[in-house]
Amino acid sequence: MNKKVVITALIVIIAAAGLFYYFNGQRAADNLPEVGTEAGKRAPDFELEDLNGNMISLSGYRGEKVFLNFWASWCPPCRAEMPDMQKLHEAEFENFTILAVNIGEGKSTAANFAMQNQLRFKILLDNSRETAQEYLVRGIPTSYFLDEDGVIINKTTGAISYERMLELAELNN
Numbered sequence: 001m002n003k004k005v006v007i008t009a010l011i012v013i014i015a016a017a018g019l020f021y022y023f024n025g026q027r028a029a030d031n032l033p034e035v036g037t038e039a040g041k042r043a044p045d046f047e048l049e050d051l052n053g054n055m056i057s058l059s060g061y062r063g064e065k066v067f068l069n070f071w072a073s074w075c076p077p078c079r080a081e082m083p084d085m086q087k088l089h090e091a092e093f094e095n096f097t098i099l100a101v102n103i104g105e106g107k108s109t110a111a112n113f114a115m116q117n118q119l120r121f122k123i124l125l126d127n128s129r130e131t132a133q134e135y136l137v138r139g140i141p142t143s144y145f146l147d148e149d150g151v152i153i154n155k156t157t158g159a160i161s162y163e164r165m166l167e168l169a170e171l172n173n
Contacts, residue, residue, distance in 0.1 A: 032149070037136045039152050043068070043144060046131045048101065048124040051111050056099070056124055058150065064095045066146040067169055070126075070137045072103050073113040077159035078141045082117055084162035088169075089121040095148065096169065099124055103132045103140065145169050 035042045043066075047057040058066070069085065071078035089098050098121040102110040107125055114123055126132050135144070143160060145153045145168045154168045 033151055037134075037144075037152070037155065039154055041152055043146050043150050043152050044134050045150075046134070048126055048131060049107075050125070051107065051114065051123050056122065058099070061097050061099070062150055063148050064097050065093075065148060065169055066144075066150075067096070067098045067165065068135075068144040068146060069098065069100045070103055070132050070135065070142045071100055071140055072105055073109055074105075075140050079117075081141060081159040081161075082119060084160070084165060085121060086117070086119055087162055088165050089119075093169075098122060101126050101131060103137070104129050143168075 033040060033042050035044050037044070043058060045057060045059045047055050050056050058068070067085070067088070069081075071082075073079070085098055085100065100119075100121060101124045103126050105125075106127070110123055110125060113119075135142070139157045141159060142155070142157045144155050147153055147170075153170065156164075156168065160168070
């Protein structure tokens with residue numbers, strides 16, 4: 001075959017494949033729910049520092065169910081649910097992550113609380129409280145349960161029992 005014909009054919013194939021993937025990607029994006037803080041909406045993305053100084057984004061957990069919890073160490077209901085959150089973390093469910101967002105306390109306060117309570121799940125720092133504001137957190141603890149696509153399944157204000165955590169995260173199916 002002529003070299004020009006082969007090159008032209010490859011260019012046409014690559015262009016067609018690119019257009020196919022572009023338009024299919026557009027359709028997939030069009031089918032995503034709008035961003036919001038109510039059940040059925042896609043949770044707003046954020047990026048916060050964890051206790052190890054790493055920047056963590058919510059979108060980095062796409063493909064996993066996420067238990068997103070807003071808390072503070074001075075909050076009695078927050079303190080009450082932490083052992084159940086640790087128990088849930090230790091159960092090591094496949095494709096499931098707990099992200100506990102500490103609101104407005106310094107790194108040392110959150111780290112000391114985690115160490116004293118032997119918490120091993122991911123703790124993020126919202127020192128500016130901007131993420132809590134974006135999620136319309138009015139009381140703590142406030143928990144969001146997200147599906148694998150980052151869509152909110154449930155929002156709960158107040159402490160949650162271990163059994164309820166399992167139910168809301170749909171891990172007992």
